[in-house]
Every structure is written in C-alpha cells, then in structure tokens.
Amino acid sequence: MRCNHLVRMVNWEAEASALQDIRTTVFIQEQQVPVSLEWDEFDVISLHMLAFNNYGKPVGTARLLPDGHIGRMAVLKEWRGKGYGSAMMHQILNELRSRDMQKGLLNAQTSAVKFYEKFGFQAYGEEFVEAGIPHVKMNYFLK
Incomplete structure (x- = not known):
C-alpha cells in the first residue's frame, strides 16, 4: 500500500x-521515559506536527519550539520505516525556513543519528544521557 504521508501542523490545545497518545506509546511505554520527564511547559508554546496514515489515524508526531529546537519526534512502531518521520522532518525544515531561522537544533537519540544526518544535521559535543537514553546534540544550518 502506498503511503501518502499527510503531515499537518497543529497546536497543543487542538x-x-x-x-499525547503517540508520545505515551513511544516514549513512556516503549522507551520507559519517566512520565515526569515527558510532559513539560514547552508543549503549549510549540508548533506540533502530526503525521497521518492512509486511514486518517495519527501515527507520528514532532514539535518545534520557538527557538528552533526540534524534539519529541516519534512514530508508532508499526509505521516506522515508511517515510512518516521524513515527511515530518521536511515539514519542520520548511517551517524553519519560513521563519527565517538560521539553524535547527535537536538532541538525537544515538540510535537515530543516521536518520537526522540524511537531512544534513551534524552531531557535535559529547554523548550524554537524557531520560536514561544516550543522546547527542545535532544542528542544521539553513541556507
């Protein structure tokens, strides 16, 4: 089946x-991130992406903070590897460009570094542990 990769920009209230369903499944249940670390004050001020499958079911999410930090990117396990993460990242990078931002920043789980490198993100600094998971800082300079 062909995936359309519909991605919509949404706000937290709507x-x-x-x-929450996607992030709870991926981060809290699957990756064992403590609930206290998953929800923060940045959700309400961020722009969120929702990726939908061909049936209109939300299968992925990511958020963009006003300062250009990208985070909370998650795709439900059964939908990974089908282009939903890439579709969300393209949308985020387009949004950064439309805001005339100079760069995008993120803390990547080390297992996802190659995914972000495909878009031109570059790792810098030392590896660190966040929520019990190894991460590295990455940035992307917009042209």
Missing part, C-alpha cells in the same frame, strides 16, 4: 489527545 490535538493534545493525539499527540
């Missing part, structure tokens, strides 16, 4: 339930 889509909190779908955003």
Whole structure:
C-alpha cells in the first residue's frame, strides 16, 4: 500500500489527545521515559506536527519550539520505516525556513543519528544521557 504521508501542523490545545497518545506509546511505554520527564511547559508554546496514515489515524508526531529546537519526534512502531518521520522532518525544515531561522537544533537519540544526518544535521559535543537514553546534540544550518 502506498503511503501518502499527510503531515499537518497543529497546536497543543487542538490535538493534545493525539499527540499525547503517540508520545505515551513511544516514549513512556516503549522507551520507559519517566512520565515526569515527558510532559513539560514547552508543549503549549510549540508548533506540533502530526503525521497521518492512509486511514486518517495519527501515527507520528514532532514539535518545534520557538527557538528552533526540534524534539519529541516519534512514530508508532508499526509505521516506522515508511517515510512518516521524513515527511515530518521536511515539514519542520520548511517551517524553519519560513521563519527565517538560521539553524535547527535537536538532541538525537544515538540510535537515530543516521536518520537526522540524511537531512544534513551534524552531531557535535559529547554523548550524554537524557531520560536514561544516550543522546547527542545535532544542528542544521539553513541556507
């Protein structure tokens, strides 16, 4: 089946339930991130992406903070490797460009570094542990 990769930009108030469902499944249940670390004050001020499958079901999410930090990127396990993460990243990079931002920043789980490198992100600094998971800082300079 062909995936259309519909990605919509949404705000927290309008889509909190779908955003929370995906992040709870991926981060809290699957990756064992403590609940206290998953939810923060940045959700309400961020722009969120929701990726939908061909049936209109939300299968992925990511957020963009006003300062250009990208985070909370998650795709439900059964939908990984089908282009939903890439579709969200393209949308985020387009949004950064439309805001005339100089760069995008993120803390990548080390297992996801190659994914972000495909878009031109570069790792810098030392590896660190966040929520019990190894991460590295990455940045992307917009042209």
